[in-house]
Amino acid sequence: MASLLIKNIKELITMDDQLRRFKNYSILIEDGIITEIAPEIDVEADEVIDAKDMWVFPGLINTHHHMYQTLTRNIPEVQDMELFDWLMILYPIWSRLTPEAVYTSTLLAGGELLKTGCTTTVDHFYVFPKDQPGTLIDEQIRAAKELGIRFHPCRGSMSRSKKDGGLPPDSVVQTPDEILKDCQRLIEKYHDNRVGSMLQIVLAPCSPFSVTTDLLKETIVLAREYGVHCHTHLCETKDEENYCLEIHGMRPLAYMESVDWIGPDVWYAHGIHFNNEELKLLAETKTGVAHCPVSNQKLASGVARVPEMLDMGIPVGLAVDGSASNDSSNMIAEMRAAFLLHRVIYGIKSMSAERALYLATRGSAQLLGRNDIGSIEVGKVGDLFMVNSNRLGFAGGQLDPVSALVHCGDTQIVDYTIVNGKIVVEKGKLVTVDEEKLIADANRISMQMIQG
Ligand SMILES: [Zn+2]
Structure with a gap:
């Protein structure tokens, strides 16, 4: 022992x-x-x-991230762009991801997280370039094990490219069949739901504007068959809201409800543009929100109604998002951002330091459906x-x-x-990774991706 x-x-x-x-x-x-x-x-x-x-x-528990983006953070061209324009410039660079890039960026972001007090992290990986092996999430799992971080990798997906009315280019989308087969493979190979689990798989189509309606429906059915959680981006920007109204004739949350994507086994990243009725629905169904205050400020996406959500009993956790929209993987900085942002909007009593810490620990643990992390108590990890x-x-x-x-x-x-x-x-x-070598590898791979 x-x-x-x-x-x-x-x-x-x-x-x-x-x-x-x-x-x-x-x-x-x-x-x-x-x-x-x-x-x-x-x-x-x-x-x-x-x-x-x-x-x-x-x-600390980070509930939303895109670790591969550590290799494309701080690109001058996109620093003053909102989400949709920002994505259009970055998708082609991300289409150059290789297994080495995914492995190295996971070590890098996971290393930054560990050094800033984070012990459990989610990663939402959704870019599978056509010319690369389909085992990119396996590379992430290898890196997380090496670091020793508790890991909830999200099998992300994109199935609606430009030609079908979506946002991403053809080079990074997959067929629903490919996606669902790989989701099942990852769950069966890696998912561990025991107390103290170091690895749990999450299914995570990228966003309403990059996946098809059928894929959303089939993904949640598969997830519930296996008892794994589901995650996606929702209500991040007004552009997304307009897209849903135009394409689906519904606001984003109504659209997600129509495909059964609601409940305590679902959490959304961002959750900024919910109206009062929608907040009530989240509270009733215990659907969760990953709050990303730095990314939301940097991309000028808006301010999530977090103090109101907490008062209503909506599960809310904290997340760094990014890294191209943050551009760091620092959960202590994220707590500070949440603390300051909500005081400006909601007043001095809306967010204490302890409440910010609660978001990053107990709140985040609830989103992941875990009782064994988030506090220091006998019987917990x-x-x-x-x-x-x-x-x-x-x-x-x-x-x-x-x-x-x-x-x-x-x-x-x-x-x-x-x-x-x-x-x-x-x-x-x-302790387990050579930081100097990691920095050199990350800089080399990053330049290769950016310069093509
Ligand atoms: Zn995100």
């Missing part, structure tokens, strides 16, 4: 139902599961961390991160660790990240 003892914790933020915090406590993790939380734990563990200066938080309180950016601000994490500077690279009881970031560095 593998055991890790974290002792003398300066302050432990549990995010349990009572939002309890403990000072001078210890945690024991055995075979990936938290088995004891107490002031003193007297055992001989395989590894011991003395956390006397550390604030300890539950691992050993996913957490630690920041050293003795830093320049925290000096003079020691009274509240959660506020310090969300408000103060100099806090974004964490000291330790632990996933399933294993140390994967130590003293701010990735």
Whole structure:
């Protein structure tokens, strides 16, 4: 049995139902599961961390991302474009993705996430170039295992190209038959729904303007047969709303309801342009929303009504989205963005630092349908991160660790990240991956893709 003892914790933020915090406590993790939380734990563990200066938080959970886009972030040409124009420039560059590019970008984005306290991540991968092998998500899974991050890869898809009235070019769309066969293959090969699972497959047609109605219908039937969750982009922009009204004669959520894409096993990325009736429907059906405040601000897509959603009981999690629309994979920065954005719109009481942390932990766990992640409690998995309180950016601000994490500077690279009881970031560095080599590989592949 593998055991890790974290002792003398300066302050432990549990995010349990009572939002309890403990000072001078210890945690024991055995075979990936938290088995004891107490002031003193007297055992001989395989590894011991003395956390006397550390604030300890539950691992953050990222509920929407496009890791391959790390290779095309910050391209000058698209910096001042809204979503549809931005996509039209980027689709041809993305059509040059190779297995090496997908593997490397997953290491890169996953590495950034781990270094900023994220222990579980979703990735929504939907670009399958015609001249490449169909096993690109397998490359992502290989990279996630190497990093040691808990992973929910979404088998994305695009089946409606320009010639059928969609947005993407022909070179990156697949037939419904190809898509559904691969969805089934991935579920049967990888999906693990046990407590403590490191890998769960999600089915995720890309958006209403890039897939056909039949594919949406068939995907949700397949997902429910296997008990896996479904995910897509929805209500991100007014352009998308106009597209749905014009092509389907319905607003986006009505369209999704018409294809049975609603319920606690479905969550949407963005969810900005819902009206009051639609919010009520989300609350009644417990359909979830992944809030992406940085991407929404950068692409000028709008502001999701998150404080109202939370008050109504709609499941809401947090996500970095991107990377071409963010352009980082930093969940602590994302919490800060959510915290600031909603205060401007909804007032000073709408979003506390603790509420932002709740979005990134418990809220996100709910979207993924998981009870074993999102808080530090006995019986849950050993996913957490630690920041050293003795830093320049925290000096003079020691009274509240959660506020310090969300408000103060100099806090974004964490000291330790632990996933399933294993140390994967130590003293701010990735443990299992050579960071220098990763940076060089990513820059080389990125230039090849951009220059064609
Ligand atoms: Zn997205």
